[in-house]
Amino acid sequence: MGSNVYIAGVGMAVVGKHTQVSLRDLAAEVVLKAIESSGNEKPDAIVVGNMLSSLVEQENLAALIADHAGLRGISGIKAEGACGSGGTAFLAGYSLVSSGLFNKVIVVGVEKLLERPTPDTTRGLAYAADADYELIYGISFAGLNALVMRYYMNKHGVTREEMGWWAVMMHENGYSNPFAQLRKKVNLETVIKSPIIADPIRLFDACPLSDGAAAVMLVSEKHKKIADTPVRVAGIGNALDSPDLSSRYELDRFLAAYLSTRRALKMAKREIKDIDVAEIHDAYSIVAAISIEETGFSERGKAPKDWAEGRFR
């Protein structure tokens, strides 16, 4: 195996609407924060995680952001993996360090989803689905997830109230997070009576559109001393499912979440019961439910009951 990889510093911008800040500004801000918090040493390479800069007619983000952050001449990659672009970039950055090719690599994720009118962004987000088999019918990501949510609730006998507790709990978490976009608590009634986006998905079942950025500095064993408290990456996992729902083995399963969790745990020599904190992708509450089950925190069909009972607080 390759060398150990450590997180030496981090940078994060407030998630929200940044109409006065360009993509490059938002990204450079967190890159410079991550560099500053890891001893102010210049990185050797940058990996940029991004899916939708094509909406603002900009590719070549590794060069764009490195240059704007004063890092011209370093090496770089833009990594994309739809909603998992941040994790994909982390995998690329991890391997650039672990391979010994580079000692200090900045991994930065950035999106500007509020730069364009909402219909354009909705259309862009659907690029994560299958253009030939799904988008041709005019379906959006909300529509696709609505199909999955209806199927899941019927199959497992999950109630609207049980699903709704996820949004209540996530808003509680956001309330005390200075980087969160929506910093207000909501009650169950507000969630389950909020406007329908794509039945049964309601407003509070869906994440808001955001502008945001976050960065980490990854370093090799011999450079971990640049950090006050270097954090070793114990394990990492990544897996691909089919983009189109109709090809999935089961409509209410995420093969990629299942496999990637097990790969990361195996590499870290840990089991799911050893994990204290998890950040679950919850673009929609149904995505959170299935992800929690695939990782192994809940039995299949039981995540909403578990969170309604307060198990993940």
Next chain:
Amino acid sequence: MGSNVYIAGVGMAVVGKHTQVSLRDLAAEVVLKAIESSGNEKPDAIVVGNMLSSLVEQENLAALIADHAGLRGISGIKAEGACGSGGTAFLAGYSLVSSGLFNKVIVVGVEKLLERPTPDTTRGLAYAADADYELIYGISFAGLNALVMRYYMNKHGVTREEMGWWAVMMHENGYSNPFAQLRKKVNLETVIKSPIIADPIRLFDACPLSDGAAAVMLVSEKHKKIADTPVRVAGIGNALDSPDLSSRYELDRFLAAYLSTRRALKMAKREIKDIDVAEIHDAYSIVAAISIEETGFSERGKAPKDWAEGRFR
């Protein structure tokens, strides 16, 4: 340093107009060829190099292509670096193997530039430039390169005839290549009298739009036996310049080509005079000239004189 990395197999599609073949078909074809030519063993991961799938409203290419090639469940990254997306993907694939994270990684580059009307593709290609500082003025990539070509020819006293020999020579190379898009020889008069695209760039100074794909299977030391003739990657280099021309240190220099060549040579413990074969990026003949000079094959301002004299035949 990490482990050695070997090329165990390759696959390539004929470059040209593939209106009846989708992006996923074109990519899967060369992925399967590369797998077949390296002992038919399933890869652990895929890296897809692509810049412009957003034109056909499709991202998430690692999942899309892996699934279509029968590789669901493996790990994957889409890597983008504008016109250098193929090399960027190779860097990501190299480090995934060298780090020991994976033993067999497919790296595939694919573009479908003839799927949309030419004005859309021209606009899309300009995403490699700087949206905020350049595209806002309506300039295309041909326009940007025309600025550089005019500056370069004036500065170094290079004639139209000298520049033109590049296209003559490249068409000779393509004539005997079964994968080439334009398989016909041209003479100097045809080149220098061809229609103007963006003065001084003429038709034969510019590459055609293409659909195409190519793949390599990269493997670790212990898996190199799956290939009949594994080829060790002796060195690799990558570097970022500013995307916008106005921020460059000099208008007729490519910092990225200069630095990446030196990094690859240093890693391989070689000098430029040791190199027998080079594939130079020549989207425009001016790009070839400057790239040849930055790599060190010619003195600055001398590449067109060198190729007009037949030095690179």
